Amino acid sequence: xxxxxxxxxxxxxxxxxxxxxxxxxxxxxxxxxxxxxxxxxxxxxxxxxxxxxxxxxxxxxxxxxxxxxxxxxxxxxxxxxxxxxxxxxxxxxxxxxxxxxxxxxxxxxxxxxxxxxxxxxxxxxxxxxxxxxxxxxxxxxxxxxxxxxxxxxxxxxxxxxxxxxxxxxxxxxxxxxxxxxxxxxxxxxxxxxxxxxxxxxxxxxxxxxxxxxxxxxxxxxxxxxxxxxxxxxxxxxxxxxxxxxxxxxxxxxxxxxxxxxxxxxxxxxxxxxxxxx
Amino acid sequence: xxxxxxxxxxxxxxxxxxxxxxxxxxxxxxxxxxxxxxxxxxxxxxxxxxxxxxxxxxxxxxxxxxxxxxxxxxxxxxxxxxxxxxxxxxxxxxxxxxxxxxxxxxxxxxxxxxxxxxxxxxxxxxxxxxxxxxxxxxxxxxxxxxxxxxxxxxxxxxxxxxxxxxxxxxxxxxxxxxxxxxxxxxxxxxxxxxxxxxxxxxxxxxxxxxxxxxxxxxxxxxxxxxxxxxxxxxxxxxxxxxxxxxxxxxxxxxxxxxxxxxxxxxxxxxxxxxxxxxxxxxxxxxxxxxxxxxxxxxxxxxxxxxxxxxxxxx
Numbered sequence: 001x002x003x004x005x006x007x008x009x010x011x012x013x014x015x016x017x018x019x020x021x022x023x024x025x026x027x028x029x030x031x032x033x034x035x036x037x038x039x040x041x042x043x044x045x046x047x048x049x050x051x052x053x054x055x056x057x058x059x060x061x062x063x064x065x066x067x068x069x070x071x072x073x074x075x076x077x078x079x080x081x082x083x084x085x086x087x088x089x090x091x092x093x094x095x096x097x098x099x100x101x102x103x104x105x106x107x108x109x110x111x112x113x114x115x116x117x118x119x120x121x122x123x124x125x126x127x128x129x130x131x132x133x134x135x136x137x138x139x140x141x142x143x144x145x146x147x148x149x150x151x152x153x154x155x156x157x158x159x160x161x162x163x164x165x166x167x168x169x170x171x172x173x174x175x176x177x178x179x180x181x182x183x184x185x186x187x188x189x190x191x192x193x194x195x196x197x198x199x200x201x202x203x204x205x206x207x208x209x210x211x212x213x214x215x216x217x218x219x220x221x222x223x224x225x226x227x228x229x230x231x232x233x234x235x236x237x238x239x240x241x242x243x244x245x246x247x248x249x250x251x252x253x254x255x256x257x258x259x260x261x262x263x264x265x266x267x268x269x270x271x272x273x274x275x276x277x
Numbered sequence: 278x279x280x281x282x283x284x285x286x287x288x289x290x291x292x293x294x295x296x297x298x299x300x301x302x303x304x305x306x307x308x309x310x311x312x313x314x315x316x317x318x319x320x321x322x323x324x325x326x327x328x329x330x331x332x333x334x335x336x337x338x339x340x341x342x343x344x345x346x347x348x349x350x351x352x353x354x355x356x357x358x359x360x361x362x363x364x365x366x367x368x369x370x371x372x373x374x375x376x377x378x379x380x381x382x383x384x385x386x387x388x389x390x391x392x393x394x395x396x397x398x399x400x401x402x403x404x405x406x407x408x409x410x411x412x413x414x415x416x417x418x419x420x421x422x423x424x425x426x427x428x429x430x431x432x433x434x435x436x437x438x439x440x441x442x443x444x445x446x447x448x449x450x451x452x453x454x455x456x457x458x459x460x461x462x463x464x465x466x467x468x469x470x471x472x473x474x475x476x477x478x479x480x481x482x483x484x485x486x487x488x489x490x491x492x493x494x495x496x497x498x499x500x501x502x503x504x505x506x507x508x509x510x511x512x513x514x515x516x517x518x519x520x521x522x523x524x525x526x527x528x529x530x531x532x533x534x535x536x537x538x539x540x541x542x543x544x545x546x547x548x549x550x551x552x553x554x555x556x557x558x559x560x561x562x563x564x565x566x567x568x569x570x571x572x573x574x575x576x577x578x579x580x581x582x583x584x585x586x587x588x589x590x591x
Contacts, residue, residue, distance in 0.1 A: 117294050123529045123547065123566065127559075130551040131303050207420050211533055214422045215548065230426055234537075237430050244430055248423045256418035 014264025021259025029079040037064035048239040068224035086144025091151020101158025115147040158190040203258035319450035375542040385466030394477025416471030425537040480512035521577030
């Protein structure tokens, strides 16, 4: 663990990514301390340009853009973590089962994954949110389900190669039960690609949340999310460009940080995937 | 090869059948159906019964599914509950918009990404390479709706230009068609360019380290021949893979882009259908999307064996 972080910090990509991700997380956790205004409070200053009173100006309802941005970080981080968690755990379980048991189990699971995978994630998440109704919890479930196939495929592929190793045959031959073989002997050996996939998935989850909120299907107004802030700003952006620019910059920087961290983690844990340098 | 394609086509049937069933069940789980939405607050039970009957919704769900799917097999996707227009012709005409958008954005991304990836690989570890890689890294982190909104903002504030709100079909005026699609295509193309460029660069670099490249160089071939005839040709496989994946997600990404630029494409049609609980529209367009995806996957696999004769399908 210690060695892992040391390596991550030695790598420029990993360092920048980690710093960015930490910054977003700190902002999200300490949002009430960092925000200068109540993010929902409407003031009399409509579409005020950025300045001393309002760091990043105000929107069409006179709400402080900076404070909304800070609270929006909460939504992104929360959705990113929980949705990725759902996808990762679901995919891990399905991937282990499909890879280890093979046969019918494998076929049923993988054909199901093919169907899910055949859809672009936005469209699938859209359909799920439409069924469950738009709110934060359902958005998270939808994004989580959409991420399951990627994890299932990664884990299954790894399990298949681990299963062919002789030490698995030997533990099975001395009568160790399937459950124990999977947990004690297979699982630890598929962790590396699994962790890489988890880190890389965080940015996609944040991206899909922002897209859904942009389409009005994620978090509901008046609560701030970067996607919905950008979508609301479109009506007034020629008069108040800062209302569009601020969330755009926030989204890009956050996703960029998570991508950089993902690349850094991959370079350490899965060197064979590393781009030829 | 032919048997392979035929077998893959046969596999389409269970997959598409599964998707149609999943979509159908999913949609019928939505609380509050289209009839509720249609009646608004003035509805009464008699009117509700009458509307349910009109749309064949007074049967159990499996009977409704059978009605729908047997129609689909005959090429009848039903009529929209909102507009009363048949769904299939609408899907086809809207798909043309989405298809044109996909084609333009793919071409734009290749024009940007492949040369840039080649240059970055050849001039490896120079400022050109560094610049191109930073460019790609930033581009893969930009959501298409953010880039689209920024583009509209810059166009209107700096250039006082507003993209046309009317869509011009290709056969009415190819130039007008380009005019209505150029901005959304630029957005999608630029975003796609990031990952294609990264893949081009790393695939080419990997090949440049192979022994056969040294042999080609030893024979005295010029760099142009080394890169163009040998290295790039062998790097095409991963590039085609990522392009195939990208075209798939491009079709999905058009949902948001069509919304921003108000293009009458299939994505926007589906989105509106979902919001209005217009069952036949959503079922039909999602089934159509799924069909396109499996077709694209098949085409990519066929292109593989065409690029690399070592891959043969039986």
